[in-house]
Amino acid sequence: MVRFRSFFIVLFLLALSGCYSGSRPPRIGTAAPDFTVHNADRTVALSQLKGQVVVLNFWATWCPPCIEEMPSLVQMQQRMKAKGVTVLAVSVDVDEGSYQRFVKDHNVNLLSVRDGDGKSNALYGTFKFPETYVIDRNGIMRRKFIGAVDWTEPDVIEYLGKL
Numbered sequence: 001m002v003r004f005r006s007f008f009i010v011l012f013l014l015a016l017s018g019c020y021s022g023s024r025p026p027r028i029g030t031a032a033p034d035f036t037v038h039n040a041d042r043t044v045a046l047s048q049l050k051g052q053v054v055v056l057n058f059w060a061t062w063c064p065p066c067i068e069e070m071p072s073l074v075q076m077q078q079r080m081k082a083k084g085v086t087v088l089a090v091s092v093d094v095d096e097g098s099y100q101r102f103v104k105d106h107n108v109n110l111l112s113v114r115d116g117d118g119k120s121n122a123l124y125g126t127f128k129f130p131e132t133y134v135i136d137r138n139g140i141m142r143r144k145f146i147g148a149v150d151w152t153e154p155d156v157i158e159y160l161g162k163l
Contacts, residue, residue: 001082001084004041004072010072011020013156015062027124027125027141027144028141028144029140029141030138030140030141031139031140032054032056032135032139032141033046033124033135033143034046034047034118035119035123035125037113037114037115037119039078039096039098039113039114039115039116040100040114041113042113044088044111046088046135047139048090048127048140049086049088049140050137051084051137052084052085052086052137053080053083053084053086053134053135053136053137053163054085054086054087054088054133054134054135055073055076055077055085055086055087055088055132055133055134055135055151055160056088056090056124056132056133056134056135057069057073057087057088057089057090057128057130057131057132058090058092058093058120058121058124058129058130058131059089059090059091059092059129059130060092060093060129060134061091061093061098061099061101061102062093062098062154063104063129063130063152065129065130065148066129066130066146066148067106068148069130069148069149069150069151069160070089070106070108071106072149072150072151073087073089073110073151074087074107074108074109074110075152076149076151076152076157076160077109077154078108078109078117079152079157080157080160080161083160084135084137085160085161085163086111087111088111088112088113089111089112089113090112090113090114090115090121091112091113091115091117091121092114092116092121092129093114094116094117095116096102096114099114115143126145128147130145130146130148130149131144131145131146132144132145132149134159134160134163137161137163142163146162
């Protein structure tokens, strides 16, 4: 019973950390694929953000972990913007109205666009939301997180500040 519990705890911690069974996620250490998203409010190309640390977050309004994570993304963006860290939150919502209401109701005060066609997240192979990539100032993917992250944690802030 103790062995089973220990095994379960290790699996649980790996799932929380966004690890792929201890192996390195694909594309880490390579150039982040560029994309452009056009929605009702704006057009954003990932390449426009080169020279900044980009926290590329794929999310949806219907995703409970995404909703849980969003306030910490907004807080981290406010804290780290002066240090050249930018959050690019790409919603995969098909419904424009749901997306607009969520952004307004939850005070999503960061660079957010809606990609209702899902082309940008497909380019990254993202299928489980939220999924987040940390891209360094040279456009190289350094980390991948699957699931909700508390972006205000000191270790996360320190990591982003060193990029």
